[in-house]
Amino acid sequence: MIRTGMCSVTFREESVDQVIKWTKEAGLDGIEWGADVHVIPGDLELAVDVALKTQKADLEVLSYGSYYRAGATQQEYSFTDILQTAKKLGAPSIRIWAGKAGSDEVTQAERKQVVEDIQAVATLASEVGIEVHLEYHGGTLTDTSESAKELLEEINHSNVSLYWQPAVGLSVKERIASIQDVKPFLKHVHVFHWLKYDRLALSEGVNDWELYLDQLLLEDQLLNQHFLLEFVKDEEPFQFKRDAQMLNDLITQLKKRVL
Numbered sequence: 294m295i296r297t298g299m300c301s302v303t304f305r306e307e308s309v310d311q312v313i314k315w316t317k318e319a320g321l322d323g324i325e326w327g328a329d330v331h332v333i334p335g336d337l338e339l340a341v342d343v344a345l346k347t348q349k350a351d352l353e354v355l356s357y358g359s360y361y362r363a364g365a366t367q368q369e370y371s372f373t374d375i376l377q378t379a380k381k382l383g384a385p386s387i388r389i390w391a392g393k394a395g396s397d398e399v400t401q402a403e404r405k406q407v408v409e410d411i412q413a414v415a416t417l418a419s420e421v422g423i424e425v426h427l428e429y430h431g432g433t434l435t436d437t438s439e440s441a442k443e444l445l446e447e448i449n450h451s452n453v454s455l456y457w458q459p460a461v462g463l464s465v466k467e468r469i470a471s472i473q474d475v476k477p478f479l480k481h482v483h484v485f486h487w488l489k490y491d492r493l494a495l496s497e498g499v500n501d502w503e504l505y506l507d508q509l510l511l512e513d514q515l516l517n518q519h520f521l522l523e524f525v526k527d528e529e530p531f532q533f534k535r536d537a538q539m540l541n542d543l544i545t546q547l548k549k550r551v552l
Contacts, residue, residue, distance in 0.1 A: 295548065297540055298355045300483065300523040302327040303533065309343055313350050315530055319537035323353030325388070325521050328360060332382055334370035340381035348383075355519050356426070356481065357384035362393045362433075363414065364407030372414045379423055386424040386481075388456065389414070391433040396440035407434055408447045419452040426454050426480055431461070438471035445478040454480035457509065458523070461487060465501050472508040482509055483523040484540055492526045495536040499543070506547050520544060 298321050301312050309331050316324055324347060326332045332343050347354050357379040361372055379387050392399065392407040399407075415425040427435055427444075435441040441455060455478040459468050472479070486498030495502070509518075522540060525533045 295544055296322040296353065296355060296519045297537070297544055298323040298325060298353070298519055298521045299533070299537070300325045300327060300358055300521050301331045302329065302358060303522060303524050304528065304530075305330050306528075309346060313346055313352065315533060316352060317350050319534045320541055321352075321522070321537050323347070323355040323519075325356040325358045325519075326354060326382060326384070327358040328370070328375065328378070329358075332357065332378060334359065334378045335374040337378060337381045340378045344381065344383045354383045354385075355521065356386045356388055357382055358388045361387075361389040361414070363389055363410040364392045364403065372417065376414075376418055376421065376423065379418075380421055384423065386426050387418060388426045388428055390430065391427045391435045391441075391444060393433070395432055395436045396434050399434065404434060404444075404447075408444065411448050411453060412450050415448070415450045415452040424452055424454060424480075426456050429456050429458055429460070429475075429483075438474035442474050442478070445475070454478055456481050456483055458483035458485070459487070459501070459505065461489060465504060468501075469504060469508050472505065476508070479509065480517065481519040481521065484520050485522065485524050492524055494526050494532060495522075495539045499539060502543055503546075506543060510547065 299316055301324055304312055326343060328334050332340050344354060359375045361375055375387060418425050429435045429441060434444050445455060455475055457479050486493045486495050520540060522536055525536050
């Protein structure tokens, strides 16, 4: 059914073993492993080791959070390395970024380059049964719901979907409207509660998230939706566990309403 989890980037300074331990204790289903620290692209032995440790803890690898910038001529890691690592990790999907500049900063030619690169990597990933998901994020071509929707329409690839997260600086009403704009392309969700750039307890945003979840529910994808905690107040393990309990409670309530 619906899966709950966490992004390992929430605790970049902690070890793989510690991330697994806290995730298990928090009662979440799995982990989106980040490519920046915990599972470095190209280190296939490490990827296998992390996969086994995750499985041994009865947790799922929910995604591989890469920092691949589609369309960029210079990348820290090639998509081939990222894809091979995701396969060894047992990740069902790879998260990438839609370029390296906002939608109002790029030329049509640059936008076309991003589109074509995403199409290419999505095809490569599809050959090994791995999906490609775009980060919904500022400083990329998914910085607004309008641009994200247009981008997904331009890509027009069955193996490409979109994450959603509450965009910084928008009102709850505006965020709900953004969900409606991109809903046909949505898959997974990054969960957090911020006031501008101040990280707050998820419990302080519970009313907002009840509204978001009502809009985010994709009834034809109930088997595949993941709700992943990303960042917590003061990077405190105790706060993480409280946020995880709140997320589990929200998802339980959601299931009762729709199943």
